[in-house]
Amino acid sequence: MLRKRKLALLGLAAVLSFSVVTACSGSKKENNNAAPGTSSPGVSEGTEPKKDKATFTIFNGVAGSKDGNTNETTIGKMLEDQTGVNFKLEFLVGDLNTKIGTMIASNEYPDVLIPDAAIEEVLNAGAFIPLDDLIDKYGPNIKRVYGKDLDQMRAKDGKLYVLPMSAQVGNFVPDPEPAAAFYIQRRVLEEAGYPKVRTLDQYLKLIEDFANKHKDENLTGMVTLTHDWRFFATSNPPMHLMGYPNDGNVMVDVNTLEAKTYSASDAAKKWLQALNGLNAKGLFDKASFVDNYDQYIAKLTSHKVLGFFDQRWQAANAFNALKDAARKDPSQDAYNYFPLPITFDENIPDAYVDGLGSVITNRGIGITVSAKDPARIIQYFDNLLKEENQILISWGIKGETYEVNEQGRFYRTKEQIDKIDEAFNQKFGFKYYSWNWPSYGANSSFSDGNAKGVGYQPEVFQMSLTEADQKILDQYGIQTYTQLFAKPLERPWYPAWGFAKDAKSPEAMWETKKDELTKKYYPKLVLAASDKFDTIWNDFLKEFGKLDTAGYEKWTTEQVKKKVEAAQGNS
């Protein structure tokens, strides 16, 4: 009896623990369901290829929208009517490299792939097909839009595997808002009487004074975003404060074209010391270094944060939420953020507004070896790049989402602006077609002079301003936010973070190690007691000195010069 029971117990234990083990290991496995077999098999070439319905899959390596079919949207349906092609969109969930790695390991890809930062891995795996012949055959518009930019995208073997996401077409239309900035709550400016703020010291003083006056409100002076790869929002400011645009890890001199890293420079030290001082006064949110992106966005919308630095697109979710709230209740406008051109010194012109740069070569969209019918896909892209369809994906349908005045200028009525919210963007297809496709660049214009980007069209921008927006702009004597900032200089290489580099190259290794070091030391430096700051800074310099920074700078300088040469060859 006893023996049997013992056996039964053993069996029970074994079975249970086994099931626990398998359950745990099962949850670790990536669920790769981007099977390529979804493309319709019945597509026969030759006989009326345009009319046959076909569905292709796209995997987008950037998280964002929810998955779905393009033909479920108004724009997507119209494009399907033109081409017969529908795309099933899948967006990244979780870690990009894991997802791409799984695709590479299984050698099974979606028909079209936007690998984002993992582009080199995908190219090395031979996952993309060369596009040259297809473009020659089916791509007159692709050639028109991209022109010589395509040569910059070519791989070492001289073939073209990826299309850049966008290219500048027509005249350059400036952005009415800066690409990045030091942001400050509007009520801070209002209370201080709308002063001119140019330097970091002035900016911090303003925040400090406001916080001291409103002690009972439990305000935070500044937060910074540090989560995972978004850490650059904390490590980039020294570059901006020195008056350079976002060139990633380097500041590039406009005249000599020399690229210099700044992670361990005096500028970085000054920036971290400023944060350290803020922290000592209890005005810096320590949780910045442990919060994730969602928590960061939640803090920006909590009304408690007075200032922060970020790229506009990265904080856009918070801005939109705040703007929507202020539209419904104008008293909430005080919590909106206002961009400021902050540098270390008033004599340093800022570079927060993007000028005309070069094509970004380390991002793009390609057709994979799993694609059944690449010709249909390239035809779809080519059709999409027709001017009428570029108007469709960005402005929508005339009379429905935009109007044209007697001078032929596009604009939107108040009702149209109010109608187009997140839900409408999704349903109509503006969201799906915002940037996931080969298209005109954001600063482009059409042949009739209208801006490609709706928000870039001065008429629309003016219309979209609320009374409160208008008031604050008037206070500073400007019509657009950009006018507060310096005019962008010509930087034909911009952005330097967009230079393609090999995955296992010394440059990539330098970046990984630099990231690791800054992620470890910057928080320590900011949170340290002020007398310990220098000791930790010296430790950091010692560790940083082990990296081959000179090699990285040399490589980047070479790339910059190549880009400048290519640009000169273009004109």
Add this chain to the structure above:
Amino acid sequence: METKAILATSGPAANKKPKGIRLFFIKLARQRALVVMSVPFLIWLFIFKYVPIWGWTIAFQDYKPALKFWDQTWIGFEHFKFLFGDERFVRVLRNTLAMSSINLVLGFVTAIVLALLLNEIRQVAFKRTVQTISYLPHFISWVVAASIIQTTLSPDGILNQMLIWLGIVDKGNEILFLGIPEYFWGIFGASSVWKDIGWNTIVYLAAMTTIDPSQYEAAEIDGASRLKRMRYITLPGIKPVIVVLLIMNIGYLLESGFEPQYLLGNGMNVDYSENIDIFVLKYGIAQSNFSLSIAAGMFKTVVSFVLLFAANHIAKRAGESRLF
């Protein structure tokens, strides 16, 4: 004894006692139904557990996914040299072992204690409530759990508020728990216990139900107190389960988990939070250096294998029940 007698008398060669290989085949023929039933599982095991070992060859190549097997460059032990030559790997190994040991010890002790306590509760409604509450966290995804933990431990989180209220911490000097590297193991251990304690008790509670109630009655009549009954009846009753689970878990000592460290880790506590899995993700998969990932995986498997056999051997020596 009984079984031996049957074997001896009912074999096909009745007058000669079968031995060695012959005995094996006779047994096999007699148990053919069982053998046939196990075949699908053997096939499963072979396909999913043995065939992938072929992939280990990648560890010795400069692997490029686009190339065919015979086009790969063989580089011998380069990746292993890189691994063991890297000071980070030593740190990562330390973290892995420390965290899984913490997990193992805490997990065992707390689960057994809770199971013992639950077993003593006579009020069924209360027992069920406690059980349900204690294993609910197990079903929360680590992503959500990590958010809960982060919020709890944040400077304006409930823990800091409590410390301020108790006067241990001054307002404005809140502790950034996840920013202090040395705290990480503790946070990890406590959150793992919170998440899995209830779930881990299930096996022990099931084991306790098999203990003959008459033993308790007899002990009670002989005047054994509750603690004594736990000590002399319940614990010995579930000992085989404990030992087997311990042996199996020791085999997983290099698996300290991935999600909690990945989600709770940050730049500040990286020296204590980074374990082998995260190292592999960062320097292997993220750099598309698959060979390095495989080399690290191989290392893990070999060490686990050794640990498993060692634990089993010790159990055998100690005269305890064991796996094999």
